[in-house]
Amino acid sequence: MSVENNSSLLKTPLYSLHEDLGGKMVPFAGYLMPVQYPLGVMGEHNHTREKAGLFDVSHMGQVVIKGDGADKWLETLVPGNIIDLKTNRIRYTMFTDENGGILDDLMITKRENDIFMVVNAACKEQDIAHMRANLPAHLELIELNDRALVALQGPMAAAVMSRFAAGADQMDFMSYAEVSICGADCFISRCGYTGEDGHEISIPADKAIEVCKTLLAEPEVEAIGLGARDSLRLEAGLCLYGHDITTDTTPIEGSLDWSIGPRRRAEGGFPGAERILSQLNNGDASKLRVGILPSGRAPAREGTEILDTHDNVIGIVTSGGFGPTFGGPIAMGYVKAEYAKTGTDIFLAVRKKKLEAKVADMPFVPQRYYRKPK
Amino acid sequence: MTIYYSEDHEWIEVEGKSGTVGITDYAQNALGDIVFVELPEVGEDYAKGDEVAVVESVKAASEIYCPVGGEITAVNEELEDNAALVNTSPDADGWFFKIEIADESELESLMDAAGYKEFIAGLE
DSSP states (O other), rough: OOOOHTTTTOOOOTHHHHHTTTTTEEEETTTEEEOOOOOHHHHHHHHHHHSSSEEOTSSSEEEESSTTTHHHTTTTTTTOOOTTOOOTEEEEEEOOOSSSEEEEEEEEEEOSSSEEEOOGGGGGGHHHHHHHHOTTOOOOOOTTTTTTEEEEEEHHHHHHHHHHHHHHHOTTBBBBEEEEEEEEEEEESOOOOSSSSSSEEEEEGGGGHHHHHHHHTTTTTEEEEEHHHHHHHHTTTOOBBBBTHHHHTTTTTTOOGGGHHHHHHHHOOOOHHHHHHHHHOOOOOOOEEEEESSSSSOOOTTTTTOOOOOOOOEEEEEEEEEEEEEEEEEEEEEEGGOOOSSTEEEEEEEETTTEEEEEEOOOOSSOOOOOOOO | OEEOOOTEEEEEEEETTEEEEEEHHHHHHHSSEEEEEOOOOOOOOTTTTTTTEEEEESSEEEEEEEEOEEEEEEOOOHHHOTTTTTHHEEEEEEETTTEEEEEEEEEGSSSSSHHHHHHHHHHH
């Protein structure tokens, strides 16, 4: 991409820090983002699995919905149970369309006086337009464009966080708190996109560099780019919107059944409920998202056709690469429902070759989220 | 024995009619951590500029082009189990394949070490 084109790209509040850290900046979802730092994708991946990594995810959209019944209204747009979500708890759900396709996946936090949500960078304008088009007059939608968002992830992440936010290491997985770090009012959420324990931290833009430098000064912490973010989430079996889930896939086809609770299954009332609930109740989804383990060493990339023994195309790889922690190639993709059983033999059409593979359980690397002792 | 370099960042070490091919330090550095190399088969014929191998890093696949035409006479089987040799020793242990050069005049379009050094300096 030329320099002229780069000038139209947006920069996050941490841009100058990325440059100072030697980040290799690439266009991503309309932003110039660090794909890697001098440590390299493999080193950054391993560092996050062993210690703690700091990721800039400020390109993602942070939105607040204020007003009575914001939770009830949101349930008209998402299949997740938002009404029964307790205060300071977080839920993963998705905006669906009338056909049950996924418009975006997102995190919704019920706060004391409002709803806080984080949506994907590439979808945020469309998500906000979608919400505004459906927003009742008594609710207010506020875009938090003046805040950065970072993720601190890894087995030592919570211990690091607790040095700056006492008790952060005692927060349950998928819970939320408001804390002061370096005098900045931060929102911390015990969640992430790596399969590791850790927090996402929303920081006022003008304090973002100071907070990040403070975290990076801790001996366990390294800055991690988008390259390692992708290999980490793939090992954790987590979907990348626009690739593993799209408007052509429903939450059921995407194997995200778990994100739709019993009440929503019984009541419906979200876009595409008829199709989604039919797939859920009748098991009539024609394709399903599965994990894929190539038997050799060659990775199968996004777009690789999946074949049966007779060379019939039975699906497609939607994310694929090499799992540094797993120690071999891993992928996920969609196959016709009759091929979705774990252990099914499939083939991957990689560069005119037909590579053996098996349908596999995900995650490829065990998730290590923090569960508060009861 | 002479080493030539292509604009696609392959090197070829030539001894008589036989060439040993690999990728340069500049190339391995740009590609990052290499996890898999798909090599050609011994006995296959390639023309200059043909896609002859594929290098996979954690994130992406990159094609390697044949710097001169000829028949593949050997491949570096060490790379099957240890593709990272391309990162750690691009110009020695991380070689890709040996080729019987069909037309030595094709070497004339390649660069020598000084020329390649100048070429990559111009890329930065």
